[in-house]
Amino acid sequence: MPSGYVALVLHAHLPYVRHPEEEYSLAEKWYHEAVTETYIPLIQMVHRLLEDRVPIRLTVSLSPPLASMMADDFIQKRYLRYLERLRELAAKEVWRTKDDPRFHLVARMYQKKFEEIYRLYNYYRGNLIKAFQELQGEGALELITCAATHGYLPLIGLHREVVRAQVEVAVHNHFRLFGQPPAGLWLPECGYNPGDDAILKKYNIKYFFLDAHGILYATPRPRYSIFAPVVTPSGVAAFGRDLESSEQVWSAQEGYPGDFDYREFYRDIGYDLDFEYIKPYIHPSGLRVDTGLKYYRITGKTELKEPYVPEWASEKAKIHAGNFLFNREHQIKYLATYMDRPPIIVCPYDAELFGHWWFEGPQWLESLFRQVASLAHQPFIFITPSDYLERFPINQPAMPCMSSWGNNGYNEVWLDGSNDWIYRHLHNAAEAMINLANLFVAPRDELTRRALNQAARELLLAQSSDWAFIMKTGTMVDYAIGRTKKHLLNFWKLKEKIEQESIDKEWLQELEETDNIFPDLNYRVFASEGV
Incomplete structure (x- = not known):
């Protein structure tokens, strides 16, 4: 042994x-x-x-x-x-x-x-x-x-x-x-x-x-x-x-x-090289972004970085x-x-x-x-x-x-002043989704079934921990907030259309093609046990 x-x-x-x-x-x-x-x-x-x-x-x-x-x-x-x-x-x-x-x-x-x-x-x-x-x-x-x-x-x-x-x-x-x-x-x-x-x-x-x-x-x-x-x-x-x-x-x-011979993550040619040269490989708007090509090693706690030596890094x-x-x-x-x-x-x-x-x-x-x-x-x-x-x-x-x-170590990152507002909305949407799943044991038609499945997808996507994490860390916050709101708004609109029996077929198809995760998802996954 x-x-x-x-x-x-x-x-x-x-x-x-x-x-x-x-x-x-x-x-x-x-x-x-x-x-x-x-x-x-x-x-x-x-x-x-x-x-x-x-x-x-x-x-x-x-x-x-x-x-x-x-x-x-x-x-x-x-x-x-x-x-x-x-x-x-x-x-x-x-x-x-x-x-x-x-x-x-x-x-x-x-x-x-x-x-x-x-x-x-x-x-x-x-x-x-x-x-x-x-x-x-x-x-x-x-x-x-x-x-x-x-x-x-x-x-x-x-x-x-x-x-x-x-x-x-x-x-x-x-x-x-x-x-x-x-x-x-x-x-x-x-x-x-x-x-x-x-x-x-x-x-x-x-x-x-x-x-x-x-x-x-x-x-x-x-x-x-x-x-x-x-x-x-x-x-x-x-x-x-x-x-x-x-x-x-x-x-x-x-x-x-953090070893000084390892490659420096925060020094990329997307920021270092001439704009006209690097332009085709950064954002089309001209926003400089990382390309993944980085030529310097960590060197030390200094802005003066030395060239990266692959052999040294491999040995380390x-x-x-x-x-x-x-x-x-x-x-x-x-x-x-x-x-x-x-x-x-x-x-x-x-x-x-x-x-x-x-x-x-x-x-x-x-x-x-x-x-x-x-x-x-x-x-x-x-x-x-x-x-x-x-x-x-x-x-x-x-x-x-x-x-x-x-x-x-106790939820703090995901429950912070920057992101705590999301949970009441997630809980309300979850309760509504559970009610829909319990109510529609069998959907009245194929279009309703598709709308119910898409509502479940939108809720699941809104629940991603990544959005709360990004809000906390302060990177691409607008994107994280936008994704949270987008999926929740899609969910509530779908719920409304399902209940009113007025589902917009073209709009639903657009959602299905864009937010297409879990293609065989069954909305009944949210149904209460015993229903």
């Missing part, structure tokens, strides 16, 4: 952003950047490890909005156009920097990177769902889901029907896209409300994750702290986030991503992977002296940290798997929560406390 286990968990999520009415959407750029800098590099990393027969076991939570965007033909084509512009820009940069060796090497690095991404994207014909499905079939990944639109369940779940709908739609969507049900579910923002686990159990979810204090303050207190799961009264296992490994990777000040990624390995080995050795079973170190991170915010993150991950595999004596085994529960099916019963991650 191994001394211990490490569960690496990547939560991949973006809000559902789809704007066919705009030729260029800043919000859609979130998806384009994440595909280029995180999702495809992670797929490439797993491919390389499998080709070299390096053992890899990784848990990846693909949220329903993100998975739906990956599967959407319109979004796939838009991303391809974005990627083609990047390839063109990289080729121009190789030419522009040919006489400056400091930057020419980096320009060639980007050109090679974008060409490899282009080949992989075309290999899967634009559908990255197939890539993740294939890697799960290889045994490298365990794919799990999240709530339907990443709704923050402790605050939107005033009505139990809302939590049930968020979970049921997510599980159904995951099965539709990946061909098998998810064993686990990532609670959005790790937001847990005691009792929600009973709904997870109903949909055969075996486990979820909490921030450390959600487990540490469970009732009764857990014997093994956060180094073994607890089992809630409903029978679902809750795994706690390890604090030490989180700090080493998350923190830009104390953690690995290997060193930091070795440091993480060393720390986990000694952490497990220490814990093993106090436990009668091997400890599990749960290391959950936002996937977008790896590649997007921390450019060298995928290199770090790959090096970690390779270094562990190269050791004659394995200090620990990489495992998924499902693997652990198969090995240790008996775990301590306990009720975790209400908790979240984020500032102060």
